[in-house]
Amino acid sequence: MTQSRKRRVPWAALAALAGLTAGTVRARRRLAAVPVLDPAAPADGVSLDGWQLITGQGVEVDKATLTAAVAHAERTGLQLLDLLPGRIDAERALGLLRDLELKDSRFARTGKVRGAGHAVLVADGVRDRSGTEAGTGLDTAELHTLLCRLKEYATAATGTAIAPGLTAHAPDLAGRVAELRAQGLPPRLVAAAQLAGLVLLVRAAVKDRRWGAAALVLYWLQPTLVLGGPRSPLRPADLPRATAARPLRSFGAALGTAASHDPSSAETLSALAALRPAYTADLKEGTERFLEPRRPDCPWCGSAELTVRVHMPDLFQGKPGHFTLEQCGGCGHVFQNPRLSLDGLDFYYRDFYDGLGVGGAAHVFGTMGASYRGRAAMLKPFGTPAAWLDVGTGHGHFCDSARDIWPGTRFDGLDMSDAVHEAEARGWIGTAHRGQFPELAPGLVSRYDTVSMYHYLEHTRDPLAELDAAAQVLPPGGHLLIELPDPESRLSRLLGPYWLPWFQPQHQHLIPIANLRQALADRGFTVLAEEHGPAHQACDFVGAVLLTANRLAPNPYAPWGAGNATVPRRAFRAAVQTVALPCYAVAAALDRMRAAVAHATDGGNAYRLIARRTQAAPGPR
Secondary structure: OOOOOOOOOOHHHHHHHHHHHHHHHHHHHHHHHOOEOOOOOOOOOOOOOOEEEEEEOOOOOOHHHHHHHHHHHHHHOOOEEEEEEOOOOHHHHHHHHHHOOEEOOEEOOOOOOOOOOOEEEEEHHHHHHHOOOOOOOEOHHHHHHHHHHHHOOOOOOEEEEEEOOOOOOOOOHHHHHHHHHHOOOOHHHHHHHHHHHHHHHHHHHHHOOHHHHHHHHHHHHHHHHHHOOOOOOOOOOOHHHHHHOHHHHHHHHHHHHHHOOOHHHHHHHHHHHHHHHHHHHHHOOOOHHHEOOOOOOOOOOOOOOEEEEEEEEOOOOOOOOEEEEEEEOOOOOEEEOOOEOHHHHHHHHOOOOOHHHHHHHHHHHHOOHHHHHHHHHOOHHHOOOOEEEEEOOOOOHHHHHHOOOOOOOEEEEEEOOOHHHHHHHHOOOOOEEEOOHHHHHHHHOOOOOEEEEEOOHHHOOOHHHHHHHHHHHOOOOOEEEEEEEOOOOHHHHHOHHHOHHHOOOOOOEEOOHHHHHHHHHHOOEEEEEEEOHHHOOOOHHHHHHHHHHHHHOOOOOOOOOOOOOOHHHHHHHHHHHHHHHHHHHHHHHHHHHHHHHHHHHOOOOEEEEEEEEOOOOOOOO
16 A cells, blocks of 8 residues: 655745746736826817926927826916826836825825836926926836825826827836936845846746746746736737747846946945045044943943843944943833943934935835825824924934824924925925924923824933923823834844844833833823834844844945945845845845734834823923
């Protein structure tokens, strides 16, 4: 009697088939949601005054298309409109549909806009506020960069539409790298991911046969399945060729991208080199001067019962130095000890949110629209805000998004950096206040009925003084909203120094929620509601992979490093980043599962609360 062999489940092939099927259906739905201009529609009463058209190289827009675009923008309340050629090449169309998210013919307030790189219609008011000059003959990368900048001044009024008569220029493989950079995508990693995906598809087809072959065929036919048919508003001229030779063309494009010269990379290296002398001078005397003397007691309750919670270097930027977080045995407060000096704060914050890091920070903040709206909606059961001050506003991403929830509220912002003035120029906030909240508080008394501090207190040197300032500013009946990382999260112990919310060396205080409740009560506040699951940020496992990769292979070009970007070091970093790609995919899946559990159990890596000022608070400590 022979023993039957257990049948192996082809998980990789099934996952690829499911992902491709979902992507195909999603692309078809997104294509159906894109408005189509009608150049033949009557143009009576449509004036082109107040609008400017910016076009790419070799792109010509006839008057009928321009008039239809202006009519569509005015009818839908848009101030910025990207025109998508009806006969754009198939792969570029698929790339756009992969990331295109439209609601009511417009892009979401947050996040980067993806355009076709052919022509952009912009209202004069947006162009003037952004300081942009209208022009023609821009290359695709320049047009992408310009569209992203203009969108910052028309966040709720930017959309896209298909222009059937618009000229589509031929794909430019030589400019592909610059185009990806302009869209905020790392060309080498994009190419590596594309090549890895093709290899996995071929492997699945060979090893898993039926299911693997089905996945490969679906990938092969995807251009026709998404863009084909008589009702498709897009009709790429190269659709038959793009479908017939898709795997080979994709393989060639990925290799070409990987091998192409990256001019923006050279510019980045030049910028890094220009910063090196200043960083070298800062580090000449070592990093100890960036830390104050270690304190023997807890800054929250005064207890001397302290233990080391975690010890780590800078795992984000890789700047020199080591940092310790200690925990109080009396109240559970976690704090940086020794903490950064003022010079240390300047050194470690530099080039993180601004300078070298401005693009990365903007990308992260731009993905948090749902979280911003959730924070704002928390106030709904308790009143309607008239004037809202967001403390630690940065560029004002929260304030801009919160208008979707509270369109009649005046949102102002306060921050230490000059970014707050840029937020005012963009129209994301009404009034910019630059400086330290405790120092500015006397001039803000009773001007606001709502104050928010979202992921702000953990960055401050004295969070209790910040709460004193909030109590000083808010009148009785006013509301204070706070969101913080939760040091009591189970994953904080499981992941150790690779738990992203430790965020060293920037986070100086991590406050258990019971401590915050008591501090608010001491200042005349009553906590009305708390949220844990909805405040969870799905970043634990992806963050752990990121920090591990950074620690194994820091950027050899970093201006605060040794400056020895040798071939072996560069090759090792590239190898680590490539190997990390599948780890990121697994980590992202784990983060989604963790987020679902956090929402179901109302527990995660962060918490938020809302408190009402119910009585006069005692004077400052």
